Amino acid sequence: MTNPTVVTSESQGRARLAPRRNSVFSAVDLDRPGKQIGTFSVPQSPHDDAWGAVQVPLAVIKNGEGPTILIEAGNHGDEYEGPIALGELLREIDPSEVSGRIIAIPAINIRAVEAGTRTSPVDGLNFNRTFPGDFNGTLTEQIAAYVNDCLFPVSDYFLDLHSGGSSLMILPSAIIEPSPTPEGHRRNIAATLAFGAPTVVMVDNLGETRTSTAAANLQGLVVIGSEMAGGGLVSPEALEICRRGIRNVLKHAGILKGEPEIVPEANARVLTVPGAKAYVVSDEDGVFEPVSPLGAMVKAGDVAGRIHFLRQPAREPVTLTHPIDGIVFAKRQPGRVRPGNCCFVLAVDYPEALADGI
Missing domain, CATH: 3.40.630.10 (Zn peptidases)
Incomplete structure (x- = not known):
């Protein structure tokens, strides 16, 4: 190039x-x-x-x-x-x-x-x-x-x-x-x-x-x-x-x-969006059940969603939690997930922008 x-x-x-x-x-x-x-x-x-x-x-x-x-x-x-x-x-x-x-x-x-x-x-x-x-x-x-x-x-x-x-x-x-x-x-x-x-x-x-x-x-x-x-x-x-x-x-x-x-x-x-800590990413291959709605205010540790394993009915779902306090800015739409798929993105207040933008 x-x-x-x-x-x-x-x-x-x-x-x-x-x-x-x-x-x-x-x-x-x-x-x-x-x-x-x-x-x-x-x-x-x-x-x-x-x-x-x-x-x-x-x-x-x-x-x-x-x-x-x-x-x-x-x-x-x-x-x-x-x-x-x-x-x-x-x-x-x-x-x-x-x-x-x-x-x-x-x-x-x-x-x-x-x-x-x-x-x-x-x-x-x-x-x-x-x-x-x-x-x-x-x-x-x-x-x-x-x-x-x-x-x-x-x-x-x-x-x-x-x-x-x-x-x-x-x-x-x-x-x-x-x-x-x-x-x-x-x-x-x-x-x-x-x-x-x-x-x-x-x-x-x-x-x-x-x-x-x-x-x-x-x-x-x-x-x-x-x-x-x-x-x-x-x-x-x-x-x-x-x-x-x-x-x-x-x-x-x-x-x-x-x-x-x-x-x-x-x-x-x-x-x-405060960097990598704002992303909730799947480590599993399964079906994603979102719990947090778009725009919701969440706390670190709150349940974000679950990943279910439809071919393994005896296996408990894996629970995803929010890594930080924030607002749900984006969430995954398809249910099917693989390792690395983004499930949620969180955002936090940015008061400096209002001062910088005036």
């Missing part, structure tokens, strides 16, 4: 990447005023299409002067609220409403979106663990490289729309991505609070650097994430939060006029 070259752009005020050599092409002009909804194409040569390409939906809405926001959905193909809400925005918004530029990719992991799976059926990869990507790699790695090298460098804000997918149920939340700099962290918190979700959670994915949000942070963008319910379902309540949240971030950035619409329940809980 080759790494991008960093170049400095004085006009943008931060280091920018020079795109690595690649064969991705598109009829969408990032600099053309107005609304364009098309695709970018990643050449591929599978058995049934020797000189074909995978087309990924791409939209640009540009008008006047102002910042650029990149909005991405469909990072995982079984997460639906983000793609629905982003598609609605693209159909509804008039370029005259915009000051700056919106770059939108509503189904970035296109083959996974088509299949309704977390990972791509083409190469088995999780798009959100492939950054900074590789133009000489598989399809998923090439798409990540295009975002990393060609879209992040021309963007000021990055909004990454997620849900829990088929395997998790998550409290509908706006997600703070920890920044490597104090000023970047403050800006991320302020933008995430502007999203206006009822719950705000700082999640660092145990220090993972291969996610799209971590990669955007490294390039100095203001980064906002979301987790809208899950279970492989479409939650009407979470979808409404997502619709409002997208427009709130656009207003916060100054791309749309007006102030963010902050409803009374917004930012009611500001939390953080």
Whole structure:
């Protein structure tokens, strides 16, 4: 894998990447005023299409002067609220409403979106663990490289729309991505609070650097994430939060006029996932019975759930307990578990965020 070259752009005020050599092409002009909804194409040569390409939906809405926001959905193909809400925005918004530029990719992991799976059926990869990507790699790695090298460098804000997918149920939340700099962290918190979700959670994915949000942070963008319910379902309540949240971030950035619409329940809980100790993981192969409901306040030692062994009726179930005091932020959706499967994620209060984000 080759790494991008960093170049400095004085006009943008931060280091920018020079795109690595690649064969991705598109009829969408990032600099053309107005609304364009098309695709970018990643050449591929599978058995049934020797000189074909995978087309990924791409939209640009540009008008006047102002910042650029990149909005991405469909990072995982079984997460639906983000793609629905982003598609609605693209159909509804008039370029005259915009000051700056919106770059939108509503189904970035296109083959996974088509299949309704977390990972791509083409190469088995999780798009959100492939950054900074590789133009000489598989399809998923090439798409990540295009975002990393060609879209992040021309963007000021990055909004990454997620849900829990088929395997998790998550409290509908706006997600703070920890920044490597104090000023970047403050800006991320302020933008995430502007999203206006009822719950705000700082999640660092145990220090993972291969996610799209971590990669955007490294390039100095203001980064906002979301987790809208899950279970492989479409939650009407979470979808409404997502619709409002997208427009709130656009207003916060100054791309749309007006102030963010902050409803009374917004930012009611500001939390953080405090590292590996917050995860309840199965050590067994069996069937998971959750005991703690989503959003419940729990104490260390409380029963979290049980793992049952259906082929061994004489065997007692194994009891899982919560390792710390906290709030149940996420819980596993499927009953079947294997060793290593995540059953619960806990979060704790993060009062510093409110001070840092003001």
